Amino acid sequence: MLGDSTGYEINKLFEDGLFSHFLDASYGSIYPALTRLTEQGMLTCTAEAQDGRPDKKVYSLTARGKKALREALMSPVSPDKHRSEFIFASIFAAMLPGQRVAELVDAQLANCREDLARIEDALASDIDCSSKRFVLGYGQVVMKASIEYLEKHRQDIEAAASPETAPDGAGIPA
Amino acid sequence: MLGDSTGYEINKLFEDGLFSHFLDASYGSIYPALTRLTEQGMLTCTAEAQDGRPDKKVYSLTARGKKALREALMSPVSPDKHRSEFIFASIFAAMLPGQRVAELVDAQLANCREDLARIEDALASDIDCSSKRFVLGYGQVVMKASIEYLEKHRQDIEAAASPETAPDGAGIPA
């Protein structure tokens, strides 16, 4: 729907592109899906020969594929899922040394800042499309809120860390 | 680590409890994991007979299990994953009727508000544990930021919706 594309390019969309913050899909899903959708008449495939590399297979959405997408978008959407190993580790801060907790917060902050930078780059360059701006703006406010919270409250979780003195498991929620 | 528990109770932790916003796991993961961890000596299991129901199997973390948890928490954590079908649909707002887009925003707002209410209930009742407060607080600010953004910018995505007049696909990002 976003234009003719190869599996490789679709993967990049999920890794660095417009989709990267709120969506995910990997080669193990993308290539089998392209094959299946072509068999079902949702896509057409044009192979372009290249020297020294596998053929570049460019896929295009058919009218039927577009109809199927529109129908899919009319059916109920499931609620967001947000998974965080950082949060998981934070729950058990009381059994970790303070240094490790600080390290976890630093890593989380670095991830958020990187994500925010990527989003703001995209916002600065492609201000053309309103749905794109809406999606990027959503990611931006969520990342900003996370960063602000971590900066303001990191001492709370760092204080919860178990120094050598505290007994194992003291302070873990019941 | 959070106390002796059954598989059923662990599931509730992921569905409504402390873990529900940032983590997920279902019976299909929980029960096999409990069996495997018991075989590996990470857990012990005590079956309590109940009339008319399957035995209630109460699992307890062993010293070895606790050590393995601590080691796991010292190994690198992967970055957060945030998946949203709402965002996916928003990207294609231009091929949907305005009514459908408004419906999607309403549903997303309802989900966020429900989540926020659950978090704030938990914050109001259990203010005992600092790591718990930190985790709930993180969820709270993220949900608040989402709700605020949706309320302030919903007209942007609703305006991007394709009325009957616009051609299919006009306004979809390139």
Added chain:
DNA sequence: TGAGACATATATCGGACCTAAATAGGTCGC
């Protein structure tokens, strides 16, 4: 000029995980 890192490009295996249903009875409200 050469080494190493990174990008292009597709494909697939193994395993982890989720969804959903099956099973069986209990409690609570109306």
Added chain:
DNA sequence: GCGACCTATTTAGGTCCGATATATGTCTCA
């Protein structure tokens, strides 16, 4: 007494991810 919902475990089926294999081009830096 009926229906809705809660307790409690188990598993079959299918989807999806992570990692790797395969081959080659390009860019950087010494």
